[in-house]
Amino acid sequence: MQRFEGRVAVVTGGASGIGLATVRRLAAEGAKVVIADLDEAGGKQAAESVGGLFVRTDVTSEEDVKALFKAAHDAYGRIDVAFNNAGISPPDDDSILDTGLDAWKRVQEVNLTSVYLCCKYVIPYMREQGRGSIINTASFVAKMGAATSQISYTASKGGVLAMSRELGVQFAREGIRVNALCPGPVSTPLLQELFAKDPEKAARRLVHIPTGRFAEPEEIAAAVAFLGSDDASFITASEFLVDGGISGAYVTPL
Numbered sequence: 331m332q333r334f335e336g337r338v339a340v341v342t343g344g345a346s347g348i349g350l351a352t353v354r355r356l357a358a359e360g361a362k363v364v365i366a367d368l369d370e371a372g373g374k375q376a377a378e379s380v381g382g383l384f385v386r387t388d389v390t391s392e393e394d395v396k397a398l399f400k401a402a403h404d405a406y407g408r409i410d411v412a413f414n415n416a417g418i419s420p421p422d423d424d425s426i427l428d429t430g431l432d433a434w435k436r437v438q439e440v441n442l443t444s445v446y447l448c449c450k451y452v453i454p455y456m457r458e459q460g461r462g463s464i465i466n467t468a469s470f471v472a473k474m475g476a477a478t479s480q481i482s483y484t485a486s487k488g489g490v491l492a493m494s495r496e497l498g499v500q501f502a503r504e505g506i507r508v509n510a511l512c513p514g515p516v517s518t519p520l521l522q523e524l525f526a527k528d529p530e531k532a533a534r535r536l537v538h539i540p541t542g543r544f545a546e547p548e549e550i551a552a553a554v555a556f557l558g559s560d561d562a563s564f565i566t567a568s569e570f571l572v573d574g575g576i577s578g579a580y581v582t583p584l
């Protein structure tokens with residue numbers, strides 16, 4: 331499939347995990363890809379591997395985000411897809427009883443304010459073109475409660491969900507689609523390391539997943555490619571779950 335021939339995509343957090351898998355998928359389908367990340371080495375490597383552009387960006391900085399979309403537009407003349415995906419999940423964001431205001435604010439800035447900034451500065455380009463697809467990474471935790479709390483993370487993803495819905499509605503008649511992507515747990519190095527140290531903790535999580543495994547980053551990238559493409563032309567303001575059935579489950583198979 332070459333659904334992105336002649337199209338341009340910007341991916342934040344494109345140096346690692348879900349973002350990197352998406353960079354590869356979109357490029358494989360013909361897109362010119364702009365990678366935005368704090369990680370210069372990883373970002374440059376990702377860009378080189380797909381013949382794209384790396385723009386060093388801190389997604390919490392208004393100036394950086396403005397410059398990112400300008401650089402993408404200057405380089406390729408258009409922006410068809412914005413995958414606003416960079417996010418963090420630090421260990422000091424935990425139960426509300428233990429999480430300090432600093433950790434709360436840092437997670438809100440990186441996970442939620444960044445999405446506000448990216449949407450704010452990409453939408454004008456998309457309005458000019460009369461088309462565009464924005465995919466904001468939320469999480470299944472925006473939809474479900476967890477006893478293993480990361481309170482600011484969960485609240486930030488709930489914010490991403492509500493903001494994406496509102497923008498999807500506001501700009502629907504201008505040809506701009508905005509969707510929130512809600513991945514279930516994904517098998518990234520961080521998660522693998524965490525659970526290798528504590529197999530009991532891993533088993534406790536896995537029991538809730540009907541499919542009995544975590545997602546691979548490529549499976550999330552495939553959903554982003556769908557939402558970014560014309561195949562999803564009537565999908566906007568949605569909460570797009572790619573969660574292996576977690577949010578639908580009451581009792582899971584043994």
Ligand SMILES: NC(=O)c1ccc[n+]([C@@H]2O[C@H](COP(=O)([O-])OP(=O)(O)OC[C@H]3O[C@@H](n4cnc5c(N)ncnc54)[C@H](O)[C@@H]3O)[C@@H](O)[C@H]2O)c1
Nearest residue numbers: 343345346347348367368388389415416417469513515516
């Ligand atoms: N991994 C999961 O299980 C999972 C599940 C649901 C949702 N998510 C969400 O998916 C997104 C990607 O997660 P991942 O697992 O691929 O993470 P990851 O840590 O592998 O990648 C995140 C990337 O974002 C970059 N980044 C962090 N802060 C940044 C900043 N201020 N400016 C620019 N770049 C920054 C990092 O350098 C990194 O390259 C996040 O929003 C995360 O919350 C992940």
